[in-house]
Amino acid sequence: MVGPEIERLIALLARLPGLGPRSARRAALALVERKDSLLDPLVRALAQVAHTVKTCPICGNFDSCEPCAICADPTRDESQLCVVADVGSLWAMERTGAFKGRYHVLGGLLSALDGIGPDDLAIESLRARAASGRFSEIILALPATVEAQTTAHFVQDRLAATGIRLSALAQGVPVGGELDYLDDGTLSAALKARRTLS
Amino acid sequence: MVGPEIERLIALLARLPGLGPRSARRAALALVERKDSLLDPLVRALAQVAHTVKTCPICGNFDSCEPCAICADPTRDESQLCVVADVGSLWAMERTGAFKGRYHVLGGLLSALDGIGPDDLAIESLRARAASGRFSEIILALPATVEAQTTAHFVQDRLAATGIRLSALAQGVPVGGELDYLDDGTLSAALKARRTLS
Numbered sequence: 330m331v332g333p334e335i336e337r338l339i340a341l342l343a344r345l346p347g348l349g350p351r352s353a354r355r356a357a358l359a360l361v362e363r364k365d366s367l368l369d370p371l372v373r374a375l376a377q378v379a380h381t382v383k384t385c386p387i388c389g390n391f392d393s394c395e396p397c398a399i400c401a402d403p404t405r406d407e408s409q410l411c412v413v414a415d416v417g418s419l420w421a422m423e424r425t426g427a428f429k430g431r432y433h434v435l436g437g438l439l440s441a442l443d444g445i446g447p448d449d450l451a452i453e454s455l456r457a458r459a460a461s462g463r464f465s466e467i468i469l470a471l472p473a474t475v476e477a478q479t480t481a482h483f484v485q486d487r488l489a490a491t492g493i494r495l496s497a498l499a500q501g502v503p504v505g506g507e508l509d510y511l512d513d514g515t516l517s518a519a520l521k522a523r524r525t526l527s
Numbered sequence: 528m529v530g531p532e533i534e535r536l537i538a539l540l541a542r543l544p545g546l547g548p549r550s551a552r553r554a555a556l557a558l559v560e561r562k563d564s565l566l567d568p569l570v571r572a573l574a575q576v577a578h579t580v581k582t583c584p585i586c587g588n589f590d591s592c593e594p595c596a597i598c599a600d601p602t603r604d605e606s607q608l609c610v611v612a613d614v615g616s617l618w619a620m621e622r623t624g625a626f627k628g629r630y631h632v633l634g635g636l637l638s639a640l641d642g643i644g645p646d647d648l649a650i651e652s653l654r655a656r657a658a659s660g661r662f663s664e665i666i667l668a669l670p671a672t673v674e675a676q677t678t679a680h681f682v683q684d685r686l687a688a689t690g691i692r693l694s695a696l697a698q699g700v701p702v703g704g705e706l707d708y709l710d711d712g713t714l715s716a717a718l719k720a721r722r723t724l725s
C-alpha cells in the first residue's frame with residue numbers, strides 16, 4: 330500500500346547494519362516527513378561520499394584524499410605500522426587516540442570457510458612495506474578469533490625474512506570480540522600491553 | 528580522524544530513528560564498503576523519493592501520485608473515512624488489511640505542551656470532507672494517549688453539526704501505545720470492535 334519508491338527505499342534501508350524491516354520503515358517515514366532537514370541533506374551527503382571517498386592506495390583506509398589524511402600526515406610516527414583487518418578496526422583504533430603511527434588494512438581475515446586466501450588480502454603489499462625499512466615495528470591489531478590467529482601466523486611467516494619486530498594487541502581483547510564493539514579504554518590498554526611476537 | 532564527508536554522513540544517519548551514533552558509524556562503513564550494491568542504489572532511491580513523493584492534497588498520505596493511490600483507488604469503500612494522526616499510523620492501518628475505506632491524516636495531535644493547536648492540524652479539511660455527505664462513518668484511529676483523547680473530543684465537537692456517525696478504535700490499543708508499534712492482529716481486533724462515539 331506504500332508506493333514503489335518508498336518500498337524500494339525501505340528495502341535498501343533494511344540492509345543497513347542495525348536497521349531491521351520495522352526500523353527501516355520508521356526511518357523512511359522520518360525521511361519523507363523531514364524532507365528539507367533530513368532527506369535532502371542525506372542525499373547530498375551520500376552522493377558526496379559516493380563521489381569523493383576512495384580506498385587509500387597506501388594503507389586501504391577510506392578517505393576523499395589520495396593518499397588518505399593519515400598517510401599524508403607528516404606529524405604521525407613513521408616507525409610504527411598497525412595492521413588491521415578492516416577500516417572499521419582502523420576507525421576504532423583512531424578513536425582511542427592511543428596510536429600515532431601508520432596503518433595497513435588487510436581487507437579481511439584468512440578463512441577457509443569463507444574461501445578467503447592470502448591473495449584476497451593485502452599481505453604482499455604489507456610485506457613490501459615491512460621490507461622498505463621505514464618501519465621499526467609492526468603491530469597486529471586483530472580481533473581475538475580463530476581466523477585472526479591464522480592470519481597473524483601467516484603474516485608472521487611472510488614477514489620473517491624482513492627481520493622486523495612484530496607485536497600484537499594484548500589479550501585484553503575479549504575472545505570472539507570484534508574491535509569495533511570494544512570500549513576505547515579496553516582497546517587502549519590492549520595496545521599499551523601489546524606483546525612481542527618476533 | 529574520519530574524513531569530513533564520512534563524518535557528515537554519520538551525523539545525518541545518527542538522526543534516523545533506530546540508529547544511534549555507533550550504529551550510524553557502522554552503517555556509514557557498510558555503505559562505503561558496498562558502494563555498488565548499497566551506497567549507489569540508496570542515493571538513487573533517496574533522490575527518487577525526494578523528487579517524486581508528495582503529500583496527498585486530499586488525505587495527507589505520502590505518495591508519488593496526486594492524489595495518492597488510496598484516494599485514487601475506485602475499488603475502495605467510499606463510505607468510511609479513517610482519521611489518523613500521522614502517515615505512520617496510516618501505514619500501520621494498511622498493513623492490517625482490515626480497513627478498505629479512505630483516510631484523513633491530521634498531521635499530529637492537539638498538545639498544549641508542544642503548542643499544537645487546531646489550526647496546526649487538518650481538522651477544517653476533515654470537517655469539510657465530513658460535511659460533503661460522501662461518508663456515512665468516520666472512524667477515529669488514534670493512539671490511547673491524553674493528546675489523542677483531547678483531539679478526539681475536539682474533532683467530535685467540530686463534526687457534531689454534520690450529524691455524521693463517529694466511531695473510535697476499541698480499547699484494544701494499549702494505553703500510551705503508538706499505533707505503529709502494535710502488532711497487526713491487535714490493531715485489526717481494535718478496528719472490528721470499534722465503539723460508536725456519536
Ligand SMILES: [Zn+2]
Nearest residue numbers: 385388397400
Ligand atoms: Zn592511507
Ligand SMILES: [Zn+2]
Nearest residue numbers: 583586595598
Ligand atoms: Zn490520498
